[in-house]
Amino acid sequence: MQPTQPIRLHGFPLSGHSHRVELFLSLLDLPYEFIYVDLPNKAQKEPGFLAKNPRGQVPVIEDGDVTLYDSTAILVYLAKRYGNSGWLPDDAANAAKVQQFLSLASGEVLEGPGKARLVKVFNAPHDYELAKQKAAGLLQLLETHLGGGRNFLVGTHPTIADIACYSYVAHAPEGGVSLTPYPQVRAWLASVESLRNFVPMPASPLAA
Numbered sequence: 001m002q003p004t005q006p007i008r009l010h011g012f013p014l015s016g017h018s019h020r021v022e023l024f025l026s027l028l029d030l031p032y033e034f035i036y037v038d039l040p041n042k043a044q045k046e047p048g049f050l051a052k053n054p055r056g057q058v059p060v061i062e063d064g065d066v067t068l069y070d071s072t073a074i075l076v077y078l079a080k081r082y083g084n085s086g087w088l089p090d091d092a093a094n095a096a097k098v099q100q101f102l103s104l105a106s107g108e109v110l111e112g113p114g115k116a117r118l119v120k121v122f123n124a125p126h127d128y129e130l131a132k133q134k135a136a137g138l139l140q141l142l143e144t145h146l147g148g149g150r151n152f153l154v155g156t157h158p159t160i161a162d163i164a165c166y167s168y169v170a171h172a173p174e175g176g177v178s179l180t181p182y183p184q185v186r187a188w189l190a191s192v193e194s195l196r197n198f199v200p201m202p203a204s205p206l207a208a
Helices: 016-027 071-082 092-122 128-145 160-170 183-193
Strands: 007-011 032-036 060-063 066-069
Touching: 007 016, 016 032, 016 071, 016 092, 016 160, 060 071, 066 071, 071 092, 071 160, 092 128, 092 160, 128 160, 128 183, 160 183
Parallel strands: 007 032
Antiparallel strands: 007 060, 060 066
16 A cells, blocks of 8 residues: 555654664655755744644654654654565564564663764763663663564564664664663674665764
8 A cells, every 4th residue: 555645754764763764664665755854953843843743842744644652653654654564563572572663662762872973973961870770771772672683672573663663762762872782782783784775873973
């Protein structure tokens, strides 16, 4: 199934939340238009954007008469509307396992490598040492989970769990968080990067 017109993705190129959606749109081979939202100049807080997302955050998609915000919610929508059951499994156990990782993406992934990167790249006023501690805990959790040669987080095929967790983990080194001690995590990232139509998130200039 294809949309009747390109999906409009309002995002910011260096946002991992935006990249999750752009990556999934590409993996699904869906036509889309990327609409740049000038986060440094607070365009996400302007009335026109707030009408699309009252939380004032990217990403937002417009698909015909459907407007959605929240990156993980958008992943669920795209998987259900345009994907196959592999991206969001139908069976209860694996669907719940995917949800566990969506929660992780909104929690530890953001609070750990996500916030460490925000501090280093964008000088955001977060507790850097706390973010690094949370990142280390997250990466150890993923390393243990992926042990035994797992290529993906849930089952033997990629799901939206992988898409939700990928961007900020892949860019953890931009926040001063090394991936060298985590070979299973690095192998998982490579598995995601080997998918057809994979698109990377642009590298950020490291803050001084």
